[in-house]
Amino acid sequence: MTEQEIKKELLAKFKEVFGYDNGVKVYFAPGRVNLIGEHTDYNGGHVFPCALTIGTYGAVAKRDDKKIRFFSLNFEKIGVKETSLSDLTPSDEAGWTNYPKGIVWALEKRGMLPDTGFDMVIFGNIPNGSGLSSSASLEVLTGFILRDLYGLDLTNIDLAVIGQYSENNFNGCNCGIMDQFASAMGKKDNAIFLDTSDLSYEYAPIKLAGAKIIIANTNKKHKLTDSQYNARRQMCEEALAIFQTKLDIKGLGDLSAEEFEANKDMLKDPDMQKKAKHAVYENIRTKDAVEALKAGDIEKFGKLMRQSHESLRDDYDVTGIELDTLAEEAWKIPGVIGSRMTGGGFGGCTVSIVKDEAIENFKETVGKKYLEKIGYEATFYTVEIGDGPRVID
Numbered sequence: 001m002t003e004q005e006i007k008k009e010l011l012a013k014f015k016e017v018f019g020y021d022n023g024v025k026v027y028f029a030p031g032r033v034n035l036i037g038e039h040t041d042y043n044g045g046h047v048f049p050c051a052l053t054i055g056t057y058g059a060v061a062k063r064d065d066k067k068i069r070f071f072s073l074n075f076e077k078i079g080v081k082e083t084s085l086s087d088l089t090p091s092d093e094a095g096w097t098n099y100p101k102g103i104v105w106a107l108e109k110r111g112m113l114p115d116t117g118f119d120m121v122i123f124g125n126i127p128n129g130s131g132l133s134s135s136a137s138l139e140v141l142t143g144f145i146l147r148d149l150y151g152l153d154l155t156n157i158d159l160a161v162i163g164q165y166s167e168n169n170f171n172g173c174n175c176g177i178m179d180q181f182a183s184a185m186g187k188k189d190n191a192i193f194l195d196t197s198d199l200s201y202e203y204a205p206i207k208l209a210g211a212k213i214i215i216a217n218t219n220k221k222h223k224l225t226d227s228q229y230n231a232r233r234q235m236c237e238e239a240l241a242i243f244q245t246k247l248d249i250k251g252l253g254d255l256s257a258e259e260f261e262a263n264k265d266m267l268k269d270p271d272m273q274k275k276a277k278h279a280v281y282e283n284i285r286t287k288d289a290v291e292a293l294k295a296g297d298i299e300k301f302g303k304l305m306r307q308s309h310e311s312l313r314d315d316y317d318v319t320g321i322e323l324d325t326l327a328e329e330a331w332k333i334p335g336v337i338g339s340r341m342t343g344g345g346f347g348g349c350t351v352s353i354v355k356d357e358a359i360e361n362f363k364e365t366v367g368k369k370y371l372e373k374i375g376y377e378a379t380f381y382t383v384e385i386g387d388g389p390r391v392i393d
């Protein structure tokens with residue numbers, strides 16, 4: 001579906017569900033894929049994501065009272081969910097609407113509670129559970145919409161910070177800032193080299209002569225990521241606290257390889273040492289990868305992607321057989337420059353850089369091996385790097 005077709009469908013659904021169509025505007029915020037720098041964003045390290053051209057669309061209008069009503073084209077059966085500005089608490093029953101509700105709640109914490117409620121119909125074209133940040137796109141979308149409707153004085157970086165804050169404190173996932181930042185700050189044909197220790201960033205043009213970025217979705221169902229994710233984060237925080245008894249650092253991302261090697265025995269738990277090692281070396285790899293890209297050394301970038309996956313598999317332990325199969329089969333194929341898991345892990349997607357002439361063989365061979373080993377199919381998409389949130393005129 002084209003963007004205009006999505007807009008038309010959203011507006012028609014809005015009228016059908018809420019019974020009016022005056023004052024309705026349509027908006028979009030993108031999902032993201034991370035090229036390298038995984039599980040570094042809550043360790044004060046670097047990440048290198050880009051916004052996608054797929055994401056979440058919303059048709060929204062202000063109301064005169066305090067009610068907030070939600071409807072999703074992705075979950076039509078759930079029907080309309082209703083809440084109000086004075087009832088901003090998370091609940092299992094609220095399902096997906098906990099994400100937009102969380103943004104309203106986070107705005108209230110900032111003293112920016114809108115003075116009226118609103119009606120919202122959304123549609124997302126990010127595959128469900130793919131780890132391409134459908135929730136972050138919904139958070140950024142909601143922040144962007146409310147800024148526009150209520151004239152809130154917020155930058156796009158503020159929208160990312162608010163999104164992360166609501167996900168951490170309202171939705172209970174202790175994620176870093178990468179996904180919300182990539183969605184809020186996305187720029188067509190560019191990746192974002194972000195230092196999560198101070199949110200300084202730089203755009204890096206992604207011009208791959210004769211190659212494309214391909215996402216492969218494991219289609220793994222039933223992800224239990226939040227608890228595992230939070231456990232990894234906690235272990236890194238404990239490692240940091242131990243290092244801080246001796247070293248003047250704010251995050252594991254502050255450590256050089258030499259400093260880590262000289263001090264790693266302070267971490268007595270071998271598992272904790274492995275987790276901290278990943279955080280330190282993944283951050284170094286990310287900086288090296290961006291240097292390599294700037295120097296036009298895409299082969300080196302690809303090697304670092306592979307090392308990133310190996311570290312996530314062997315030390316950080318967040319891959320699993322599905323992601324490992326996709327990455328390991330990809331590495332065997334001539335013309336695959338690099339391949340690794342992207343996002344939180346335990347399922348979701350890999351990201352690969354593949355030479356144009358190798359793409360068909362890559363999809364066919366990796367797809368076949370995956371089906372043989374896992375028993376269901378993987379899905380492949382060619383990445384287009386898009387812009388951040390916007391109004392759809």
Ligand code: GLA
Nearest residue numbers: 038039175176177178343344
């Ligand atoms: C998830 C989180 C991000 C980041 C990645 C791993 O996508 O939302 O903040 O930690 O996992 O790099």
